[in-house]
Amino acid sequence: MRIIKFLLLIALFVSCKTEVKIDTNTLETQVVSTEEIEKNINTSLDLWHKAAAEANFDNYFNLMTKDGVFIGTDATENWKIDAFKTFSKPYFDKGKAWSFTAIDRNIYVYEDQKLAWFDELLDTQMKLCRGSGILKLVDNQWKVAHYVLSIAIPNENVSEVVKLKADFDNLYTKNILAKD
Structure with missing residues (x-):
């Protein structure tokens, strides 16, 4: 037995x-x-989004790793944590950062269970967005190490959006290629 x-x-x-x-x-x-x-992980991500919605700067950034990265919807927004703090601080100081609510989330845990990645569909002030990222287990707390935010565009509207952003994209691409 x-x-x-x-x-x-x-x-x-x-x-x-x-x-x-x-x-x-x-x-x-x-x-x-x-x-x-x-x-x-769900709790950490929900608290992270809640901290932004409540403009709680310390709570928000305490849920990111020391080397965290936030990639926003604009092509220019690839923020390492210190630059992201500097960019974000005025929004938090005004008492209103941004408000993202996950309406669907998928989580994938790496085999060592100290690393995970996820994707989430978000209800935001920009309507539907997609967030995806990587979390690390740091001192027994799940923290955002890398986050990518994108605006969800229905396939039937892509050509309209491409027309709206073509001039900016062409100029930005030209400037990036000129750096090489």
């Missing part, structure tokens, strides 16, 4: 894609399921 219980326990661990954590002080083990990890 003990063997059957042991085999069932092993099957449960394998089927749940668990992580076994060992507390080095007490040598106690703790099993964390993929579902629990995804729940923690």
Whole structure:
């Protein structure tokens, strides 16, 4: 009977894609399921978006890694964390940054369970947007390491949008190529 219980326990661990954590002080083990990890990631991302909506600068940036990157919807917006803080600070100081609410999210956890990536469909002031990114587990907290925001454009409207942005895109492309 003990063997059957042991085999069932092993099957449960394998089927749940668990992580076994060992507390080095007490040598106690703790099993964390993929579902629990995804729940923690969802919580971190929701708190991150909430901090922006509430213009809480410290909470927002404390949920990003020290080397975090935010890529915005404008082609010029590829912000390393210090530059992103400088850009964002005036918005937060006014009491209104941006408001993103996830209406759909997919999370993928890497096998070492210390890295994850995700995509999310967002309700924003720009209407539907897509966010995607990478999170790292830092001191037992999931933090945004890299985030990409894009405006969701229906396929039937792409040609209209391309016309609207063609002049800017052509000039910006020319300037980038001139740097090489």
